[in-house]
Amino acid sequence: MARFVTRRVASAILLLFAVSVVVFGIFEVIPSYNPARAIAGRNATTTTVQQVSEKFGFNKPVYVQYGNTMKLIFTGQIVDYSDNLNVVQQFGQRFPVTASLVIPAALIWMAGALLFGSLSALRAGRLMDRGLTVAAIVGVSIPVFLLAAVLLYAFAFRLPWFPNTGYVQLGDNPAEWAYHLILPWIAIAALSVGFYSRVLRASALDVINQDFVRTAKAKGLSERQVFVRHVLRNSLMPIVTLFGLDFAALLGGAALVTETVFNLPGIGQYEAQAIGNLDVPPIMVGAMFTAFFVVLFSALSDVVYALLDPRIRLTG
Amino acid sequence: MALDSADDRGAAGVVVTAAPRDLSPEGRQPSAIGPWRLAGRRLRRNKVALFFLALFVVIVAMCLLAPVYSAHIAGIGPNTNNITGTVSVAGKQQDVVSLDGVPIGPTWGAHYLLGADTNGRDLAVRLLYGGRTSLLIGAIATVIIIVLGTLAGLLSGYFRGAADFILRPLMELIWSFPVVILGVALGTALAIGGIGPVKGNSVYIPAFIIGVVYIPYLGKPIRGEVMRVRNQDYIDAARVQGMGHWRIMFSEIMPNVSSTIIVFVPLILASSILLESYLSFLGAGVQAPNASWGTLISDGLDYLQTTPTFSLIPGAMLVLTVLSINVVGDGIRDALDPRAQVRVRT
Numbered sequence: 189m190a191r192f193v194t195r196r197v198a199s200a201i202l203l204l205f206a207v208s209v210v211v212f213g214i215f216e217v218i219p220s221y222n223p224a225r226a227i228a229g230r231n232a233t234t235t236t237v238q239q240v241s242e243k244f245g246f247n248k249p250v251y252v253q254y255g256n257t258m259k260l261i262f263t264g265q266i267v268d269y270s271d272n273l274n275v276v277q278q279f280g281q282r283f284p285v286t287a288s289l290v291i292p293a294a295l296i297w298m299a300g301a302l303l304f305g306s307l308s309a310l311r312a313g314r315l316m317d318r319g320l321t322v323a324a325i326v327g328v329s330i331p332v333f334l335l336a337a338v339l340l341y342a343f344a345f346r347l348p349w350f351p352n353t354g355y356v357q358l359g360d361n362p363a364e365w366a367y368h369l370i371l372p373w374i375a376i377a378a379l380s381v382g383f384y385s386r387v388l389r390a391s392a393l394d395v396i397n398q399d400f401v402r403t404a405k406a407k408g409l410s411e412r413q414v415f416v417r418h419v420l421r422n423s424l425m426p427i428v429t430l431f432g433l434d435f436a437a438l439l440g441g442a443a444l445v446t447e448t449v450f451n452l453p454g455i456g457q458y459e460a461q462a463i464g465n466l467d468v469p470p471i472m473v474g475a476m477f478t479a480f481f482v483v484l485f486s487a488l489s490d491v492v493y494a495l496l497d498p499r500i501r502l503t504g
Numbered sequence: 505m506a507l508d509s510a511d512d513r514g515a516a517g518v519v520v521t522a523a524p525r526d527l528s529p530e531g532r533q534p535s536a537i538g539p540w541r542l543a544g545r546r547l548r549r550n551k552v553a554l555f556f557l558a559l560f561v562v563i564v565a566m567c568l569l570a571p572v573y574s575a576h577i578a579g580i581g582p583n584t585n586n587i588t589g590t591v592s593v594a595g596k597q598q599d600v601v602s603l604d605g606v607p608i609g610p611t612w613g614a615h616y617l618l619g620a621d622t623n624g625r626d627l628a629v630r631l632l633y634g635g636r637t638s639l640l641i642g643a644i645a646t647v648i649i650i651v652l653g654t655l656a657g658l659l660s661g662y663f664r665g666a667a668d669f670i671l672r673p674l675m676e677l678i679w680s681f682p683v684v685i686l687g688v689a690l691g692t693a694l695a696i697g698g699i700g701p702v703k704g705n706s707v708y709i710p711a712f713i714i715g716v717v718y719i720p721y722l723g724k725p726i727r728g729e730v731m732r733v734r735n736q737d738y739i740d741a742a743r744v745q746g747m748g749h750w751r752i753m754f755s756e757i758m759p760n761v762s763s764t765i766i767v768f769v770p771l772i773l774a775s776s777i778l779l780e781s782y783l784s785f786l787g788a789g790v791q792a793p794n795a796s797w798g799t800l801i802s803d804g805l806d807y808l809q810t811t812p813t814f815s816l817i818p819g820a821m822l823v824l825t826v827l828s829i830n831v832v833g834d835g836i837r838d839a840l841d842p843r844a845q846v847r848v849r850t
Contacts, residue, residue: 206677214693325834329774329827331781334801334819337808341816345809352809437682444684445785449805463692463788471689478685486680 196490200483207479212254215468216246261473270465275473279455285355286454288365289372289446290438294431297377297384301427304381305388306420312393320389323382333445336375340449343371353451372450376443380434384427391423398422424496432489433482440478539763546839553835560828563821567639570632577614578626582633583793586624591615600624609811618817621803631818634795638822641711641789641796642777648715649722649772654765656719657726658753662734672727675720683717684782690716691788705791710783714776721775722768729761763840770833774826781822797822 241247245256260266264276308317344352350371356364395401396419404414444456451457455474462470537545547553574581590597593611600620601607607620617628660671678686690713698704699712733739734757742756783789784798797818804814 203677203680206673207680210677211689214689325830326827329778329830330823331778331785331798331819333782333785334815334823337801337805337815337819341808341812345812433682437685440682440685442682442684444688445782448786459688460786463688463786466692466696468692471692475681475685475689478682479680482680482682 192490196487200487203483204476204479208258208476209254211472211475212257215472216250216253216257257472261476266469266473268462268467268469270462270467275469278458278470279473279477282453282455282458284357285452286439286441286443286447286456288355288358288369289452289454290376290435290443292369293373293376294435294438296373297380298427298431300377300381301384301388302420305385305392305427306415308385309389309392309396309419309423310415312389317389320382320385324386325382327379327382330379331445332375332379333449335379336372336446336449339371339375355452369452372446372452375446375450376438384430387426387430388423391426392419395419395423421496425493428489428492428496432485432492436481436485437478440481441474442478543836543839547835550835550838553832556828556831559824560832563635563825563828564639567632567635570629570636573632574626574629578617578629579615580626580629582625582629582795584625586620586626589624606810607807610813618813619811621814627800627814630795630800631797631821634797634800634818635821635825637707637790637794637796638777638780638798639825641707641714641780642773644708644711645714645718645776645780646769646773648712649718649776650765650769652715653719653722654726654758654761656723657761658730658757660723661727661730662749662753662757664731668727671723675723675727678717679720679724681717683779684786687713687717687779687783688786688788691783691786695788695791705794707790707794707796709791710780710789713783714779717779718772718775722765722772725764725768726761729764730757733757733760767833767837767840770829770836774829774833777822777826777829 245253248256257266261276264274266275267273268275268278304316304320308314308320311317340352344350351368354368356368358365401414401418404418409417441455441459443454444460446452447454447456448460455477459470459474461467462474570582580586587601589600591600591608591611591613592598592615593608593613598608600616601622601624605622607622607624608616609619611617611619616626618631619627621627621630656671656675660668660675691710694709694713695704698706698709702708739752739756742752747756780789780796781798781801784796785802787802790796790799800818801815801822804811804816804818807814
């Protein structure tokens, strides 16, 4: 276990370092990209560009700039170009909104996947099973922002059942918090349920034919016990992998389109605004933030494997 | 996600002999059917896949005919502004863009069939041209991914050693970014300056970005397949015969991983078109004055409450296109390998 943790942490640090170099490289080393010009605006004069370049240190060697940027990020002093806001502070303030959006949505889609996946594995070939095939393929064909727009139009504008915008903090009023977030939750969860159910179904059908399931039945366990304890537990692995990656990406800011459509002040919306303004620091911090979650959750899903299946040892 | 298991693909490679249905007078031997024709037959029996293939062909044809529609029906180019113009709707002249800047909604006539945008451009014309852009970007990105992903997978799976040592961490690195985030970062950086001679607002930039971002999604599974194939006896036999590395790679290994590549083609095309829409929606993809379905959906959102068709019609085109590619891809996969499970993440 200790060895697993050390190796995992070491490789995570290495990967995050590589990620930071790549992200920095994208914005600073690409020859035709001139950050000073981006800050100065599209129609700036050469002198203005030079002044900006001096002020932000863009005329220094690349490795010095890299060092400076990383120092600014890790000491929490980096500011964005457009409003001079502290980027790290912004992420800290906005993260609860993103978490409020993503965590319940993830719970909804996992619960849905467990329910529908199990049911369709138990009744393979029936109507619901076929319905799920359709739901899965439709789900991977619709971009989240479009479903979000459709939901917003149908249930906030056409039928004014839900508010069309805004965010209420969980601490202020839990009921209002949920009421404002129901449509965004559905937008994120709905598209994933079908695909996750299909994956769970496929893996459950593989497990159902294995010897230990027959043994469990033979020793007299009820149908339900056999399914929940033996089949389901052994077929969770593929969706744990998927879930780790998808959840990490969303938590790290990949929910930016949903936040944009529903006007939720999360980190994704901040990043989306930064894209619009060609504002580099929030995008840079955002990319590293996401990569951090991806690395974290891929390690966590390895731990979950070991919990689900004692045959797996954590050796890194 | 990896393909299901190795044994399944072996089954597709088995040559099945057809029943001797039409023996010619000379008493010819019944011909054996190869795996490809067998798969083709299975695909032809899949009515749903064929329907969606037809739908896809219709959408592509519509988008390719955009210039014809633009010149002969709408009579306005995709980037032609017309802020002060008027259009006759049911016999009455109406402003294309009202004095307070609100564009006209769908007229359901030859001019401004789907309405205008804030610059007075004809949205129906832009929808078709935008579709061309979206499909073109998807196609270019798919070619990049297939060529480079296959090459990376072949090199790192076959040579292992140094090639694997360089290529594998590179693929892992790209893979550890969520595609939207990496795409957005690259898109923002390149939209300003372009790459070399390619201008920042060129449609080749998003195509290139999507190509780079998705390489590992093909490269990793191909690498795994190659690692499996290269240990087979017939590779040793080829080596003993004195074949060179490149020849072994392309004439011995390639044919054995080609069904994996084919299964991935529609998936990658669908994912590329989707990713393009995400990037364009966020402003990091197709840049003005060009349109794509993603930018049209995004532009229309401002009028979602009053004129939802601005967003929803390009949205419907996008979804129908991606859906038809996915259904056809599913059919191809079932035909080649009935038990595989693959997905490319967006």
